[in-house]
Amino acid sequence: MLGYALRRLGYGGLVILGVLGLLYVLFFLYAEPQDMAKRALGEKAPPEVLERWIHEHGYDRPWSEQLRDHYVRMLTFDFGRSDSDDVEISRRIREGAGPSLSFTVPIFVLGLGLGVVLSLFVAYFRETYIDRAGVVLAVFAMSVSVLLYIIGGQFLIGKLLNWFPISGFDPDPRVLPRFIALPIFIGVLAGVGGDVRFYRTVFVEETSRDYVRTARAKGCGDGRVMARHVLRNSLIPILTRVVTAIPFLFTGSLLIESFFGIPGLGALTVDAIHGNDFSTLRAMVYIGALLFIVFQIVTDFTYTLADPRVRLE
Amino acid sequence: MEGYVVSNAVVVAVVVGGVFAAWAVRRSRFWSESFRELARRRPLALAAIAVYVLLGLADAVSWVGDAEGLEGVAAHQPRTLLDRAFPADFKERSYSAPLADVEFYGAAPLARPGAHWLGTDILGRDVLLLTLKGARVALLIGGLTSLIVIPLALLFGMSAGYFGGRVDDAVFFVISTLASIPHLLLLIALILVLGRGPVQVCIAMGITNWVGFARVVRGETFKLRELDYVQAARALGASEWRIVLRHILPNLMHLVVITFVLLFSGTVLSEAILAFLGIGIDGSWGQMIDQARDELARDPIIAWNLASASAALFGLILSVNLVGDAIRDILDPRTLRENL
Numbered sequence: 001m002l003g004y005a006l007r008r009l010g011y012g013g014l015v016i017l018g019v020l021g022l023l024y025v026l027f028f029l030y031a032e033p034q035d036m037a038k039r040a041l042g043e044k045a046p047p048e049v050l051e052r053w054i055h056e057h058g059y060d061r062p063w064s065e066q067l068r069d070h071y072v073r074m075l076t077f078d079f080g081r082s083d084s085d086d087v088e089i090s091r092r093i094r095e096g097a098g099p100s101l102s103f104t105v106p107i108f109v110l111g112l113g114l115g116v117v118l119s120l121f122v123a124y125f126r127e128t129y130i131d132r133a134g135v136v137l138a139v140f141a142m143s144v145s146v147l148l149y150i151i152g153g154q155f156l157i158g159k160l161l162n163w164f165p166i167s168g169f170d171p172d173p174r175v176l177p178r179f180i181a182l183p184i185f186i187g188v189l190a191g192v193g194g195d196v197r198f199y200r201t202v203f204v205e206e207t208s209r210d211y212v213r214t215a216r217a218k219g220c221g222d223g224r225v226m227a228r229h230v231l232r233n234s235l236i237p238i239l240t241r242v243v244t245a246i247p248f249l250f251t252g253s254l255l256i257e258s259f260f261g262i263p264g265l266g267a268l269t270v271d272a273i274h275g276n277d278f279s280t281l282r283a284m285v286y287i288g289a290l291l292f293i294v295f296q297i298v299t300d301f302t303y304t305l306a307d308p309r310v311r312l313e
Numbered sequence: 314m315e316g317y318v319v320s321n322a323v324v325v326a327v328v329v330g331g332v333f334a335a336w337a338v339r340r341s342r343f344w345s346e347s348f349r350e351l352a353r354r355r356p357l358a359l360a361a362i363a364v365y366v367l368l369g370l371a372d373a374v375s376w377v378g379d380a381e382g383l384e385g386v387a388a389h390q391p392r393t394l395l396d397r398a399f400p401a402d403f404k405e406r407s408y409s410a411p412l413a414d415v416e417f418y419g420a421a422p423l424a425r426p427g428a429h430w431l432g433t434d435i436l437g438r439d440v441l442l443l444t445l446k447g448a449r450v451a452l453l454i455g456g457l458t459s460l461i462v463i464p465l466a467l468l469f470g471m472s473a474g475y476f477g478g479r480v481d482d483a484v485f486f487v488i489s490t491l492a493s494i495p496h497l498l499l500l501i502a503l504i505l506v507l508g509r510g511p512v513q514v515c516i517a518m519g520i521t522n523w524v525g526f527a528r529v530v531r532g533e534t535f536k537l538r539e540l541d542y543v544q545a546a547r548a549l550g551a552s553e554w555r556i557v558l559r560h561i562l563p564n565l566m567h568l569v570v571i572t573f574v575l576l577f578s579g580t581v582l583s584e585a586i587l588a589f590l591g592i593g594i595d596g597s598w599g600q601m602i603d604q605a606r607d608e609l610a611r612d613p614i615i616a617w618n619l620a621s622a623s624a625a626l627f628g629l630i631l632s633v634n635l636v637g638d639a640i641r642d643i644l645d646p647r648t649l650r651e652n653l
Contacts, residue, residue, distance in 0.1 A: 011489075018490035026506050139638065143578070143631040145585045147602050148623045155609045251495060255586060273501055273590055285502055288495035296493070 004312040008300060012293045017071075019289045024070050027278045033059035039276035040083050057083065057279075079283040084275040089283050092268055099169060100252035100264030103180040107187035108249055112242060114188060115195030120226050122196065123203035135200065141193025150259045153186040167261040183260045187253065195241075202237045206230045235306035243299040247291035251284065317375045317391040324373045347643050354639045358632035365629050368445050369452035371395040395445060405429070405437035411617055432617040434604075443601065444621040450597040451629055453511060454518070454584050455577035461519030462526060462576060463569055467562070469523075470530025475538055475557055484531070491524045497586065504592045511594045514587065518580050526572045530565060537561050567644040574637035578630045585626065598626040 036059065037050040045053075054060050058069065073080065079089035122134035158166035164182040206212070207230055215225050252266030261267075265284065272280040303310045338344040352359060375393040383401050392401070405424055408417040414426035423429075431440040473484035491499070503517035537543060538561070546556050585599030593599050601622035608615035 014486070015489045015493055018486060019494060022490060022494075023502075026502055135638075139634050140631065143627055143634050145582055145599070145602065145623070145626055145630075147585050147589055147599065148619075148627075151602070151606055151609065151619065159609070247495065251498070254497065255589060258589075269498070269501075270590065273505065273592070276505065278505070281498075281502060281505070285494055285498045288498050289493045292493045292495065 001312055005297075005301075008297050012297055015293055016075075016290060019286065020071055020074055023074075023282050023285060024067055027282050028059075028063070028066055028070065036083065036276070036278060057081075074282075074286055080279055082272075082277050083279045084272075084277040089280050092280070093265065093283065093287070096252070096263060096265040096268045097250060098171065098264075099262050100257070100266060101249060102171075102176065103183045103187070103256070103262065103264075104249040104252060106180070106184045107191070107253075108245065110184065111188045111191045111195065115192055115199055116231070116238070118192065119196045119199035119203055120231065122200050123207060123230070124222065124226050126204050126207065131200075135197065138193045138196040138200070141189075142197065144190075146190050146255055149186050149190045150255060153182060153189070154259065157182055157185070167259065169260070169262045179260075180262075183256045183262065187256055198241065199234075199238065202234045203230055206234050209233070236303060236310075239299060239302050239306055243295050243302065244292065246295045247288055250291055251288045315391075320373050320375065324370055327370065347640075350643050351636070351639055354643075355636050358635040358639075361628060361632040362636060365448045365632075366452065368395065368448040370449075371398075372446050372449040393446075396442070399439065399442050400425070403428075403439050403442065405433045407433070407437050408435060408615060409433045409437075411440075417615070431621050434618055440617055440621050443596075444598070444625045446596060447598040447601065447622065447625055448629070450511075450594055451581050451584075451626070454515060454594060454597070455581050455633075457512070457515040458518040458522065458580045459573045459576050461516060462523045463573065465519065465523040466526035466530055466572075467565070467569070470527040471534050471557060471561060471565070473527075474531040474534025475553075475561065477535075481531075484527070488524050488528055488531075491521070492528075496521055497583070500583065500587070501590065501592065504587070509592055514584070514592070514594055518583065522576060522580065526568075526576075529568060529572075533565055533568065534561055537564055571637070571641050571644060574633060574640055578633040578637065581626070581633075582630060598622040602626070 033054045034050065037053045038045065041049060041053055051060075058066065061069075072078075077090065079093070081087065082089055082092070118134070122131050125131045125134075154166050157163050164178060166182075169179050170176060203226075207226075211233075212225060212229060215229050216222075220229070250265065251269070252262075252264040254266040254270050256262070257264045257266035258270045268280065269284050271277070272284065300312060304312060338348055372393045372395040375391040375396075377389060377391045379392075379397070379401075403425070406416065406421070409415070409423055409429060409432055410417050411430060411432040412427050413423065413429070413432065415422055417432075429439050429441065431444065434440055434443065469484045469487070473481040500517055500521045503520055504514055507513040507517055543556060543560050546560055551559075584593055584597055585602060587593040588597055588599030588603045593603075602619060605615075605619035605622065608618060
């Protein structure tokens with residue numbers, strides 16, 4: 001087990017180096033420093049101002065030095081300053097993590113709960129009209145663009161019914177729920193279709209196994225079979241799907257944050273896109289990949305908790 | 314070469330390719346039976362997709378001339394078959410409601426009262442025409458991306474699975490690297506670097522999407538390589554190339570078909586997100602929805618732009634998803650479940 005853990009960590013480290021290499025190619029080799037400076041300062045900036053900007057941001061050094069600097073700084077989490085307004089990127093990230101987590105964690109927990117409960121319900125009625133209607137509804141829900149969920153939700157609930165503010169954010173715990181209720185509702189709604197369709201197939205496959213028949217034959221009630229036996233044995237695919245979604249809790253949701261004016265990491269990324277701020281974007285991509293790799297390794301170990309038959313060699 | 318000539322050539326290529334595919338399906342018993350089963354299960358969704366494809370093709374064939382009512386440069390611009398189904402000067406000055414006789418703000422009389430079935434947008438363009446034209450963009454996004462993804466994934470997936478060893482290590486490393494970067498972020502980074510434009514967006518989507526399918530192809534090739542008929546071919550002295558092309562590739566075709574359909578709806582939906590970020594493709598439904606965002610804040614509200622673009626997008630994605638699910642059930646009930 002320890003040997004496996006070390007090997008996984010080693011490979012994860014290797015992949016991180018690969019990701020950094022790719023980011024270097026994308027953001028340093030391909031993008032011309034002149035273009036970047038022009039994008040940051042405007043097309044009409046005088047040449048000497050452009051030169052000074054390039055020098056200050058270190059884009060005029062030899063490529064080997066830039067490459068080494070890129071690796072060293074990323075690996076030590078020293079992200080430097082933003083290309084567009086010179087604010088420290090790591091400070092921005094620290095400030096943005098809280099607002100992002102405040103609504104992505106509820107979306108994650110509620111979405112997972114709702115998805116699993118609904119698909120257990122649908123799988124329980126497999127091969128009946130309830131099942132077929134459930135699947136068709138799930139496909140309907142999946143076919144609606146996220147944009148429409150957000151615009152429609154803001155319009156219906158925020159403007160017509162006036163239940164919650166259309167957008168805005170306040171970290172004060174007394175008013176926070178009012179601001180994040182609508183984003184959470186929309187986030188859960190947008191994800192539930194895909195979840196139900198996926199979990200349903202997992203559950204339906206599991207219900208045709210022998211142990212389910214045995215449990216029934218021994219007099220185990222239907223509800224108990226679904227909740228105790230089927231759910232327990234479907235944990236591996238559920239964990240795979242769930243754990244890989246965790247990095248997105250931190251990096252936030254680009255669309256929801258910018259529509260609802262939540263000052264989180266997703267909004268930070270959107271600003272970086274609009275401002276052609278490559279440094280911030282590079283930091284966000286790196287953090288996203290790092291979290292993904294870490295949680296992938298974590299998934300492997302949760303498998304052994306979910307299913308004692310799994311041995312990590 | 315002029316842009317519209319290229320577009321016309323692409324239409325010819327697509328039609329020839331479609332005829333060839335239909336011929337190939339008819340010739341093979343497995344494929345023709347699968348198709349008949351699909352047509353039995355999802356006749357409506359298939360018909361809807363056919364309508365979208367015809368609209369897309371009609372909006373891709375264009376030529377210059379016959380521009381009555383237009384003046385100056387506009388009269389010498391190529392107009393598509395779809396444009397020609399409407400009058401050449403089918404424009405108002407600003408917003409008008411569906412089937413209205415007067416402008417929405419100010420009630421000035423329209424040039425063509427009652428002719429705009431879905432109203433007009435802020436520039437006075439006919440919303441029905443704009444919505445129909447979106448079909449071409451959606452097909453371009455889905456089709457071109459798949460055209461990039463499938464060969465790339467087949468090449469890398471098959472060589473990794475078939476040759477194993479160093480090749481597999483290298484391909485697997487590339488796959489792990491690309492797969493560990495959050496999808497949307499990688500897509501955005503690629504578009505910012507490659508630049509904005511339909512082809513660039515499709516290339517970026519291709520690079521972000523080939524990984525998942527390559528992983529499936531690699532696993533399947535791994536399994537197929539050990540099967541008896543492949544061993545027999547090798548014992549008879551068939552070259553590596555012949556084995557890969559004649560014995561492995563045909564047995565991956567069902568996965569190619571399923572991936573094509575599932576990828577299609579995924580890419581068209583993610584283009585809508587890109588449109589919101591301002592890096593989408595001009596004329597797409599995503600862009601129409603994004604532009605219609607502020608119209609709901611007006612008083613009285615303007616909903617016909619948003620409604621038509623959303624309905625067209627939803628109709629296409631829903632039919633593709635329904636067909637995709639059915640194809641997956643018919644061709645392969647297991648392999649792709651957990652991977653796509």
